[in-house]
Amino acid sequence: xxxxxxxxxxxxxxxxxxxxxxxxxxxxxxxxxxxxxxxxxxxxxxxxxxxxxxxxxxxxxxxxxxxxxxxxxxxxxxxxxxxxxxxxxxxxxxxxxxxxxxxxxxxxxxxxxxxxxxxxxxxxxxxxxxxxxxxxxxxxxxxxxxxxxxxxxxxxxxxxxxxxxxxxxxxxxxxxxxxxxxxxxxxxxxxxxxxxxxxxxxxxxxxxxxxxxxxxx
Amino acid sequence: xxxxxxxxxxxxxxxxxxxxxxxxxxxxxxxxxxxxxxxxxxxxxxxxxxxxxxxxxxxxxxxxxxxxxxxxxxxxxxxxxxxxxxxxxxxxxxxxxxxxxxxxxxxxxxxxxxxxxxxxxxxxxxxxxxxxxxxxxxxxxxxxxxxxxxxxxxxxxxxxxxxxxxxxxxxxxxxxxxxxxxxxxxxxxxxxxxxxxxxxxxxxxxxxxxxxxxxxxxxxxxxxxxxxxxxxxxxxxxxxxxxxxxxxxxxxxxxxxxxxxxxxxxxxxxxxxxxxxxxxxxxxxxxxxxxxxxxxxxxxxxxxxxxxxxxxxxxxxxxxxxxxxxxxxxxxxxxxxxxxxxxxxxxxxxxxxxxxxxxxxxxxxxxxxxxxxxxxxxxxxxxxxxxxxxxxxxxxxxxxxxxxxxxxxxxxxxxxxxxxxxxxxxxxxxxxxxxxxxxxxxxxxxxxxxxxxxxxxxxxxxxxxxxxxxxxxxxxxxxxxxxx
Numbered sequence: 001x002x003x004x005x006x007x008x009x010x011x012x013x014x015x016x017x018x019x020x021x022x023x024x025x026x027x028x029x030x031x032x033x034x035x036x037x038x039x040x041x042x043x044x045x046x047x048x049x050x051x052x053x054x055x056x057x058x059x060x061x062x063x064x065x066x067x068x069x070x071x072x073x074x075x076x077x078x079x080x081x082x083x084x085x086x087x088x089x090x091x092x093x094x095x096x097x098x099x100x101x102x103x104x105x106x107x108x109x110x111x112x113x114x115x116x117x118x119x120x121x122x123x124x125x126x127x128x129x130x131x132x133x134x135x136x137x138x139x140x141x142x143x144x145x146x147x148x149x150x151x152x153x154x155x156x157x158x159x160x161x162x163x164x165x166x167x168x169x170x171x172x173x174x175x176x177x178x179x180x181x182x183x184x185x186x187x188x189x190x191x192x193x194x195x196x197x198x199x200x201x202x203x204x205x206x207x208x209x210x211x212x213x214x215x216x217x
Numbered sequence: 218x219x220x221x222x223x224x225x226x227x228x229x230x231x232x233x234x235x236x237x238x239x240x241x242x243x244x245x246x247x248x249x250x251x252x253x254x255x256x257x258x259x260x261x262x263x264x265x266x267x268x269x270x271x272x273x274x275x276x277x278x279x280x281x282x283x284x285x286x287x288x289x290x291x292x293x294x295x296x297x298x299x300x301x302x303x304x305x306x307x308x309x310x311x312x313x314x315x316x317x318x319x320x321x322x323x324x325x326x327x328x329x330x331x332x333x334x335x336x337x338x339x340x341x342x343x344x345x346x347x348x349x350x351x352x353x354x355x356x357x358x359x360x361x362x363x364x365x366x367x368x369x370x371x372x373x374x375x376x377x378x379x380x381x382x383x384x385x386x387x388x389x390x391x392x393x394x395x396x397x398x399x400x401x402x403x404x405x406x407x408x409x410x411x412x413x414x415x416x417x418x419x420x421x422x423x424x425x426x427x428x429x430x431x432x433x434x435x436x437x438x439x440x441x442x443x444x445x446x447x448x449x450x451x452x453x454x455x456x457x458x459x460x461x462x463x464x465x466x467x468x469x470x471x472x473x474x475x476x477x478x479x480x481x482x483x484x485x486x487x488x489x490x491x492x493x494x495x496x497x498x499x500x501x502x503x504x505x506x507x508x509x510x511x512x513x514x515x516x517x518x519x520x521x522x523x524x525x526x527x528x529x530x531x532x533x534x535x536x537x538x539x540x541x542x543x544x545x546x547x548x549x550x551x552x553x554x555x556x557x558x559x560x561x562x563x564x565x566x567x568x569x570x571x572x573x574x575x576x577x578x579x580x581x582x583x584x585x586x587x588x589x590x591x592x593x594x595x596x597x598x599x600x601x602x603x604x605x606x607x608x609x610x611x612x613x614x615x616x617x618x619x620x621x622x623x624x625x626x627x628x629x630x631x632x633x634x635x636x637x638x639x640x641x642x643x644x645x646x647x648x649x650x651x652x653x654x655x656x657x658x659x660x661x662x663x664x665x666x667x668x669x670x671x672x673x674x675x676x677x678x679x680x681x682x683x684x685x686x687x688x689x690x691x692x693x694x695x696x697x698x699x700x701x
Contacts, residue, residue: 068640070675070699074621090563097622101698102582102594104619114560117580117596118570128570137562188674 040166043079050207051182051200056080059164060181061133061157065174065198069097069144071188073170076195076211077142078108080166085111089139092132093117095125096144126152133159133167141167154179174198256306256363257432258290258318259350261340264330265299278333283435285325287474289318294347294432300354302347302432315343315361344368348423348430355379365426372424373399380420386413439477441534443467450489450526454518457486457527461514464532469507472540478503481536484514488525496521498572501564501600503538509565513572520573567599576600589654589662590697594623617650618668620678620698627695630679637679637694641672649681668700676700 013019039053048054056062066073084091091114093100102112120128125145132141133156141160145152148171157179160167174185183199192210197203265278279295286293289312290303305318312318319341327337342353344362349372353360356379362371375398377390390413395401401409401421410418423430445460461484472478482498496517504510560567571579579599587593631638648667654660664680671677678698 068673068675070622070677070701071673072676072701074701090560098624098699099580099594099596100582100621101590101619101623102584102596104594104621104623105582106584107619108621112582112584115582116560116563116567116599117582118574119578119580120570120574121578124574128574131569132566135563135566138566188676190674 040080040083042076043083044076044209044211046209047195047211050197050205050209052203056166056168057181057201058166059161060201061153061160061167061169061179062182063153063169063171063175063178063180063184065171065183065185067172067187069170071186072193072211073186074100076186076193077168078110080140081105081115082109084139085114087139088114090114090116090137091140091142092138094129094132094141094143094145095119095122096142122146126156129156129167130159132163133165134163135165136163138163138165141165142170143167144170146171148173148175150175150178157181253306253309254363255304255345256309256315256343257345257347257350258303258305258322258341258343259296259347259354260301260322260326261351261354261357262299262301262330264335264339280435282326282329284471284474285329286322288325289321292432293435295435296351300351302351304432305343306345344371346424346426346430347432348420349425352379352424368425369402373397373402377401380417382417386417389413439475439535439537441468441471441479442531443533444529444531446529447527450528452523452526454521454523457518457530458515460530461518461532462511464530465507465510465514468510468532468534469505472505472537475537476540477537478505478540479510479534479536480504480538481534482510482514483533483535485531485533486523486527487529487531488523489528491525494521494523494527498568499576501568501571502561503540505540509568512565513568516569516572571599588652589658589660590619590623590652591660618647618700620676620700622699622701623678624697624699627680627697630694630696632694637669639671639677639679639696640675643669643671643677643679645669646676652680666697 038058039048039051039055040058041055042048042051051057064073064076081091086109093115096117099117100115105115106112118128118132125143129141129143129145132138148169153169153175156167156169159165169180174183178199180199181201182197185196185198187194187196189210192212195209195211197205197207197209262282265275275298279297282301283293283295286301286303290305290308292304294302296302305312305315309315309318312321322341326339330337330339340354340357340359342350342358342360342362344350344353344360345365346368349362349368352372352375353362356375358375360371362368376396377398377400378387380398382390390396398421406418409421419428422428443464445464447460451457451460464484468479468482480500480503482496482500484496484498486494486496488494496514498510498513498517500513567579577598580596581599583595583597585593585595630643637643646668649665650667651663651665653663663683665683666678666680669677669679676699677696678700679694679696681694682692684692
């Protein structure tokens with residue numbers, strides 16, 4: 001019997017999903033053949049490079065934590081909204097703090113016919129978000145759910161992965177050990193939006209990135 | 218053909234064909250576009266009148282059978298009190314022969330009769346004329362006659378008393394020694410007319426197809442109403458779902474046989490004493506999918522509070538649209554006039570959300586060609602049609618920066634020692650941009666807009682209300698939007 005090549009054995013071991021590997025290897029594993037990353041580009045090069053997926057993770061839940069509404073968190077997702085609506089897909093907005101202003105979104109290149117606003121009464125918000133995340137026809141869910149617990153996030157993360165939908169939750173509180181795939185803290189600075197990667201599944205990097213205000217155009 | 222065709226044979230026996238000449242019969246090759254020879258299928262269900270039933274129920278049963286026969290033929294007629302006629306000549310090729318039609322017919326009717334606790338046997342016959350088919354069926358003959366030429370022979374053995382004749386006439390035949398139709402055909406036709414009247418000869422001519430016999434096609438009103446009585450009072454909402462499913466099955470059969478789609482469902486739960494609980498579902502797009510209806514109703518029922526146990530449920534649909542499969546334009550692009558055309562995939566989700574949260578909770582946003590910021594952006598319940606909606610904002614506002622959040626009502630800003638405050642003191646970044654409406658506009662505004670920033674880093678869209686000509690003092694500073 002021929003002895004297998006040690007390199008081959010190592011490679012087969014590395015390819016095995018049972019073996020947990022550090023961030024760089026995880027990155028290599030998530031990278032598909034041909035150097036293609038599975039993420040959706042955020043539109044901000046600095047942010048893309050510090051995330052393992054080189055963009056927003058697909059089919060997952062993302063948390064964006066801000067101290068206040070209106071500190072630039074919407075500009076962070078604007079390139080994504082533009083890309084999704086131009087691709088003919090729809091986004092659902094759950095309980096935004098205000099009704100989004102159509103002329104501003106249209107000026108920013110977002111197809112407003114594909115933006116659906118859902119304003120459920122507070123007890124029904126999580127039900128609605130889950131239903132939307134589970135639906136494959138919905139490409140993106142933006143949600144301002146108010147109160148959230150780790151249990152809620154786990155359930156929504158599960159819904160996002162079954163429905164192959166990207167869900168972005170905006171809230172104020174950093175819930176440790178939450179099940180979301182990516183957790184970012186966004187703070188406004190003088191001339192930029194400062195982002196801190198609190199958690200990105202498959203990476204130990206806790207980068208601090210500054211996204212300049214002007215880059216949204 | 219059997220030698221004893223009109224002995225009571227069971228309907229379960231296959232139909233017997235009368236002298237079908239294969240080479241020249243129905244299998245004859247059609248040359249060019251030829252209208253297929255008519256073939257009328259008649260049913261006789263004496264059990265419908267034998268059992269005492271309430272008048273309304275009798276009527277409902279006849280209609281229900283006629284409705285299900287619509288799955289086999291475009292022309293169905295109720296021959297009161299207990300017969301049915303439908304044309305199958307034009308659909309024979311589609312179904313693949315008379316035997317296939319017969320199998321389908323039995324599969325349709327037997328469960329119905331069984332559900333009414335009636336015997337499942339019925340009599341059937343098919344021939345080129347409606348009158349002859351009905352006569353053969355009522356004589357319990359179970360015959361199949363393809364060609365008109367054979368009708369005379371097939372009918373010849375029928376006893377005269379099976380014809381719809383007054384008692385006096387029947388006696389007259391008996392006394393004249395005429396027992397079967399062949400006895401009549403042996404007589405010279407003018408003599409028959411003279412002795413037995415024109416009404417009788419006309420009946421015979423109709424049977425033989427020499428005279429046309431009009432058939433009144435059954436067309437029920439396009440209203441669906443179905444009632445389901447519960448065997449016991451139901452308190453649990455989950456226990457209602459099987460009943461709702463049965464009602465939906467009936468609805469979908471109704472929609473399929475008529476090529477219709479429903480746009481509005483009305484479901485009512487009847488309580489023993491405390492009236493009814495009603496559930497209305499408006500559909501954004503006409504639909505006939507059982508699964509979709511079920512999902513919507515389930516969502517609504519789960520959110521429902523039942524005041525009392527349910528003893529019956531009723532489903533009513535009065536608004537229909539012709540069923541249309543989803544079309545795409547040739548280029549693959551959506552039709553320009555329908556701004557929601559591409560949201561088709563999303564519609565089931567949106568309808569589910571609307572079913573649970575109410576129609577106003579699901580909203581779409583629009584731009585309007587207006588200077589006044591409040592009117593330039595609109596939000597309306599999803600699906601509501603607006604008279605004039607621009608896909609793009611007004612040209613004037615195109616180059617100016619606009620906030621992504623606009624407050625529904627401008628918020629007065631706190632002023633202290635000449636400084637403006639929102640969470641913390643504000644610093645003006647750019648401005649002013651003057652926005653004025655025309656003097657004839659319903660809401661007259663004269664505002665100077667600025668972009669400001671507070672210490673928390675929020676970029677705010679604030680304005681200074683200029684005094685209007687009839688008001689001499691400035692009305693202060695307001696927050697109108699946030700550049701989130």
